[in-house]
Amino acid sequence: MTVYKTKVNNIGEEAELFQEEKMVILFGENAPAELAEYCYNIQVNPIEGHIAVGQHVYFGDVPFEITAVGDVVEKNLQDLGHITIKFNGESIAELGGTLYVEDKEMPEVNIGTKISIQ
Template identity: 35%
Template sequence: MTVIYQTTFTKVGNFARDALDEGMLITFKQGAPADLEDYCFIHSHGVLESDIRPGDIAEFDSVDYPVTAVGEVASFNMKELGHVTWRFDGAENAEYPGTIHVRGTIPSAVKEGSVLRIKRGE
């Protein structure tokens, strides 16, 4: 597998974990607008080597989550802002343009220092 993106979470917003109860994890790179930062998992932001697509693997803290759908602006938003909404529902069609859907149990232990990787099979 090739890693096409990697970042480390540096801050967990005050209300970021609330979205996990609804099956979502919202990311934003460091420097997020203050009114959004409280609702996001803030990260150091890496370089997205290739657009994210179904079949890729999102890895949160060494747990793999197969990507099932990617919204039409999700890769652009990740590349430019580090901002996407991860949905842990396995949907095959993206609910919103900035959403990435994955299959798996909602990660409850993401914290400062946790790593997100996006991997692609060869």
């Protein structure tokens, strides 16, 4: 079951800097200007259900298993389209707005890339 789906509308000039830290920052259409340049801008859509460990985040057709879910991920994604996805396989969510996924090669993210949580 698909819990969330969106697509990348724009990429901030500095968004790729966070790849070295194995993270992607998503933010909806209303990202503050001072943050937008560091984010992958997405369309804000409703969440249908709950995001849980064991589900997968898909970037296009490439799945990443969710290993931990911060306590405000659902609220932030629903309200702002704003979460950080960290590709380090952590099983404890240290940051409330971060979704942690398995530690493997990060996906290529471009304008038009579809992102879903299933």
